[in-house]
Amino acid sequence: MALSTTAPPIGIYCHVPFCASTCDFCAFYQEKPRRGDLDRYLAAMDLEFAQLPQDRVVDTVFWGGGTPGLLAAKDLERLGRSLLKRLPQPPEEWTIEMAPSTVKADKLAVLRDLGVTRISMGVQSFDPKLLESLGRLHNPKQIYTAWERVQAAGFPQTNLDLMFAIPNQSIEQWEADIREAARLGPTHLSTYCLTFEEDTALYVKLSQGKVSIDEAKELRFYERGWELLAELGYAQYEISNFAQPDAECRHNMNTWRMQEWIGCGPSAASQFTGERYQRPANLDEWCTAMELGQPPKTECVTLDHDLLLADSIIFGLRMNRGVDLQSINERFPTASNRAELEGQLKIFEREGLLRSQGSQYALTHRGRLVCDAIGSALLEV
Numbered sequence: 001m002a003l004s005t006t007a008p009p010i011g012i013y014c015h016v017p018f019c020a021s022t023c024d025f026c027a028f029y030q031e032k033p034r035r036g037d038l039d040r041y042l043a044a045m046d047l048e049f050a051q052l053p054q055d056r057v058v059d060t061v062f063w064g065g066g067t068p069g070l071l072a073a074k075d076l077e078r079l080g081r082s083l084l085k086r087l088p089q090p091p092e093e094w095t096i097e098m099a100p101s102t103v104k105a106d107k108l109a110v111l112r113d114l115g116v117t118r119i120s121m122g123v124q125s126f127d128p129k130l131l132e133s134l135g136r137l138h139n140p141k142q143i144y145t146a147w148e149r150v151q152a153a154g155f156p157q158t159n160l161d162l163m164f165a166i167p168n169q170s171i172e173q174w175e176a177d178i179r180e181a182a183r184l185g186p187t188h189l190s191t192y193c194l195t196f197e198e199d200t201a202l203y204v205k206l207s208q209g210k211v212s213i214d215e216a217k218e219l220r221f222y223e224r225g226w227e228l229l230a231e232l233g234y235a236q237y238e239i240s241n242f243a244q245p246d247a248e249c250r251h252n253m254n255t256w257r258m259q260e261w262i263g264c265g266p267s268a269a270s271q272f273t274g275e276r277y278q279r280p281a282n283l284d285e286w287c288t289a290m291e292l293g294q295p296p297k298t299e300c301v302t303l304d305h306d307l308l309l310a311d312s313i314i315f316g317l318r319m320n321r322g323v324d325l326q327s328i329n330e331r332f333p334t335a336s337n338r339a340e341l342e343g344q345l346k347i348f349e350r351e352g353l354l355r356s357q358g359s360q361y362a363l364t365h366r367g368r369l370v371c372d373a374i375g376s377a378l379l380e381v
């Protein structure tokens with residue numbers, strides 16, 4: 001099949017659903033790795049990759065989890081080759097998430113060889129006590145060892161994930177984490193406010209009154225983080241994401257712009273050919289379906305222009321450059337909710353939460369602090 005020259009490129013997300021243990025805050029689908037399960041997973045991923053469209057350019061690939069880095073070097077190689085043989089051409093950006101305790105030189109060599117361009121490491125904090133309170137398996141020494149190995153392997157792009165508003169974390173500790181992450185010099189930093197998702201160990205502690213949420217303090221963490229990261233040379237381009245010049249994560253930007261992507265693996269979400277759906281968050285169920293040649297879709301939503309217009313604005317506003325309403329309107333010409341959404345944007349602008357220039361709308365600093373509430377209000381239009 002010939003490659004389309006008109007359809008925009010797509011992204012591929014691969015979910016690697018294995019973790020050695022469960023972090024206290026984690027609500028992602030993951031399982032403990034067992035050899036039989038790993039082999040079955042890799043074979044089923046090969047079956048899923050075989051169904052990828054052959055007429056679309058794939059410009060970004062993202063392996064997340066779970067802990068992709070938990071796979072042995074030979075399994076990373078098998079998964080990577082299995083994907084590459086189904087792609088019309090190698091992706092321009094290929095990110096792999098690795099937990100510090102999983103970063104080994106042989107794995108990095110395989111990933112470099114496959115053409116991976118970006119290692120994203122889930123550091124969360126450099127403070128041993130805070131790491132312990134998150135239930136993370138690694139310690140600061142492992143972070144530094146892993147980072148040295150990543151640096152030595154010479155990937156063009158690197159990301160470190162940090163977390164803030166951790167119970168008992170002070171603003172000074174948050175500043176120290178940011179400074180230390182920046183000192184290591186990754187090209188990209190992601191900072192996430194700790195959230196209390198249902199069915200997590202942290203949520204249980206919250207319901208038992210052992211920890212609490214302090215929203216005013218969360219805002220101070222946000223603001224101090226944004227300010228300090230800018231001073232340290234990391235430009236904010238999305239609520240939680242900061243980059244040195246030309247180091248933004250293109251894969252994530254494509255999803256915020258409501259382009260198309262295909263998710264492979266259990267629990268992976270897709271947005272493709274007019275549908276948004278998920279694979280089942282169950283390894284056995286997903287493997288069985290793939291072995292039977294019946295790729296299952298759960299939580300399937302048909303995408304119409306009303307939904308895509310609203311989501312393009314809601315997710316687009318998360319980015320600092322905001323959205324160009326004219327070009328979004330041109331992409332979704334049959335949307336019937338245009339006037340209501342634009343009316344709501346005008347209200348936010350009068351309230352000082354948004355600013356506009358021509359058809360370009362972006363959140364102000366104050367608007368970014370209440371980004372989730374703005375998204376919820378736009379969803380209700």
Ligand code: SF4
Nearest residue numbers: 019022023026065066
């Ligand atoms: S390593 Fe990541 S996916 Fe695994 S339990 Fe921890 S937060 Fe969740």
